[in-house]
């Protein structure tokens with residue numbers, strides 16, 4: 001069912017995301033909203049952090065939703081703006097892929113901007129989990145991943161090589177593996193269960209995808225759980241390269257060196273203050289504490305809400321439990 005006429009949406013477009021086609025995308029999708037009788041108030045971001053400022057401060061009264069044209073970085077800003085509003089108001093978010101990675105949109109299978117726009121017009125609203133991270137005495141909100149170790153090393157280098165486009169993550173990951181990965185000692189606690197060891201990386205995932213990589217193939221956006229991928233230190237370069245090859249279809253998790261857990265409360269303390277990769281942004285350091293805020297954000301999706309089962313996993317075993 002289409003949105004009834006006279007709906008008003010605020011549309012925030014990042015003209016610098018991805019291949020800088022945000023404004024072009026806007027002209028492509030605008031007719032879909034015009035035809036549906038939906039009024040768009042367009043705001044073009046003028047600086048990094050502007051989307052966050054808008055989401056935090058804009059008077060939301062009279063708007064039926066907020067549309068975002070951008071990538072994971074822009075979505076991260078919107079989420080953190082919304083969740084730190086003084087009036088605690090919220091609004092359904094519609095995402096149009098205008099970045100490089102677009103992890104959430106890949107999860108939702110809405111990588112075609114026209115499909116993403118139609119999902120908004122069709123008004124299928126779903127509630128998704130939000131991740132609350134406490135790091136350095138401040139709170140950061142995430143919808144995608146919290147990465148530590150190799151994952152952050154890749155993010156730091158990839159940021160310097162933005163000119164390579166989306167391929168930068170793959171190229172940098174391969175180079176890091178070939179040069180040899182660093183061992184980091186840490187204590188990881190998953191719902192009270194402690195794992196103390198040397199790790200290559202720990203990745204806490206809310207989405208299945210991070211960019212085009214299917215890092216957490218079992219992850220669900222609305223199950224109140226996070227999927228944790230753990231790689232302890234010690235795997236050979238050859239093993240890491242073969243795993244990297246399998247990360248795109250998610251079969252890396254079938255390898256015994258990859259541990260896969262689900263948890264809703266997670267903390268990690270390492271020997272030194274290591275940087276974190278939160279939704280692709282390099283922000284915060286270890287130690288950190290994580291908690292899920294189940295189904296705390298409303299988003300437009302192609303599908304309507306429906307009750308599903310999911311697999312709750314610890315190490316290598318698992319059991320299927322209903323979500324609702």
Ligand SMILES: Nc1ncnc2c1ncn2[C@@H]1O[C@H](COP(=O)(O)OP(=O)(O)OP(=O)(O)O)[C@@H](O)[C@H]1O
Pocket residue numbers: 014015016017018019045046047048049050070071072073074075077098099100101102103280
């Ligand atoms: N007007 C602007 N000038 C410069 N930077 C901007 C502007 N508007 C937004 N930004 C910044 O651009 C950064 C990148 O945008 P975004 O994350 O949407 O795209 P991306 O990095 O290409 O995609 P992804 O995060 O999906 O890989 C964001 O972190 C945001 O802060």
